[in-house]
Amino acid sequence: MGTRGRIIKTDTPERQTLLRPMVLRRSELVVDHEACCGCVLCKLVCPREAISLSAGELADGRMTVAPRMDIDPALCSMCGECVVICPTHALSMTIDGKPEIPVISGKAFPYLLRNVRVDQGAAAASTDTGYIDNCPVGAISADVALDEDGQVASVSNVEVDRGKCIACTRCMQLGPAGAFAITKPYQGHVRLNVSLCPEGCQACADICPTKCISYDGQQVSVDERFCIYCGACEHVCPAEGAIAVQRTNILHTPIESGAWVKALDKLVAYQAVVREYDRKGQLRRRRAVLTGLLGELPEDEVDSR
Numbered sequence: 001m002g003t004r005g006r007i008i009k010t011d012t013p014e015r016q017t018l019l020r021p022m023v024l025r026r027s028e029l030v031v032d033h034e035a036c037c038g039c040v041l042c043k044l045v046c047p048r049e050a051i052s053l054s055a056g057e058l059a060d061g062r063m064t065v066a067p068r069m070d071i072d073p074a075l076c077s078m079c080g081e082c083v084v085i086c087p088t089h090a091l092s093m094t095i096d097g098k099p100e101i102p103v104i105s106g107k108a109f110p111y112l113l114r115n116v117r118v119d120q121g122a123a124a125a126s127t128d129t130g131y132i133d134n135c136p137v138g139a140i141s142a143d144v145a146l147d148e149d150g151q152v153a154s155v156s157n158v159e160v161d162r163g164k165c166i167a168c169t170r171c172m173q174l175g176p177a178g179a180f181a182i183t184k185p186y187q188g189h190v191r192l193n194v195s196l197c198p199e200g201c202q203a204c205a206d207i208c209p210t211k212c213i214s215y216d217g218q219q220v221s222v223d224e225r226f227c228i229y230c231g232a233c234e235h236v237c238p239a240e241g242a243i244a245v246q247r248t249n250i251l252h253t254p255i256e257s258g259a260w261v262k263a264l265d266k267l268v269a270y271q272a273v274v275r276e277y278d279r280k281g282q283l284r285r286r287r288a289v290l291t292g293l294l295g296e297l298p299e300d301e302v303d304s305r
Contacts, residue, residue, distance in 0.1 A: 038067030131175035
């Protein structure tokens with residue numbers, strides 16, 4: 001049998017690649033194992049159930065082997081839903097060598113809102129650079145000038161690598177006032193019941209991509225300001241119910257798509273899905289009324305997506 005159209009899978013400790021080489025179209029999906037936090041969102045949303053995730057391994061309450069994502073090439077359709085949903089940029093996709101996600105270009109999925117803005121004036125007004133070193137993914141860089149004593153004299157050209165930033169808002173919360181404005185695409189709640197935690201266990205702190213979970217030698221705690229509601233902690237926790245993550249909303253560009261509604265049904269709490277259904281229903285009713293009254297929609301009501 002020929003291999004045209006079939007997916008070729010390669011896997012190394014650092015990355016997994018799925019390549020579909022065709023005469024007129026070459027699709028490639030890449031998993032960065034080091035960036036993957038094992039959050040299971042990709043597994044939840046995959047319409048073909050092509051994604052599996054190992055449980056990881058613990059020893060004396062510490063994460064010794066992190067969960068590992070795997071994609072079955074016989075099931076994967078290379079749709080890119082997992083790429084859109086990934087909260088840590090562990091997944092990427094190209095078509096003919098250029099970044100492209102089929103479910104977005106096909107208007108089946110929206111862009112998640114991950115806005116990042118830097119106010120250079122506010123950043124330069126402070127000589128505190130702790131936020132640069134404390135970024136959990138090393139996404140922030142700046143030109144830092146030192147004085148004769150080796151102390152920070154000035155900070156300029158502060159930049160955030162949007163390909164790395166996971167929108168934890170740590171820089172916005174703890175950095176110079178007004179310097180950063182970050183939009184979290186996922187919203188929700190984290191519930192921690194330390195009474196259920198096994199003694200000495202800190203697996204959730206080990207796996208957390210934003211380091212919003214810490215262990216003080218006695219018990220773990222969560223600083224929800226920095227949580228991105230990925231659920232990686234819940235996946236690795238050995239004690240059922242000790243930690244639970246509930247997503248209540250996902251901020252995204254406007255879209256009307258059955259595929260997106262199905263994804264929402266898997267990713268967020270039921271109440272949030274009901275709100276999304278209601279919003280879409282109200283939008284359709286409003287447009288129908290306008291069309292009936294005016295004969296056609298006014299120019300500023302036309303959906304240009």
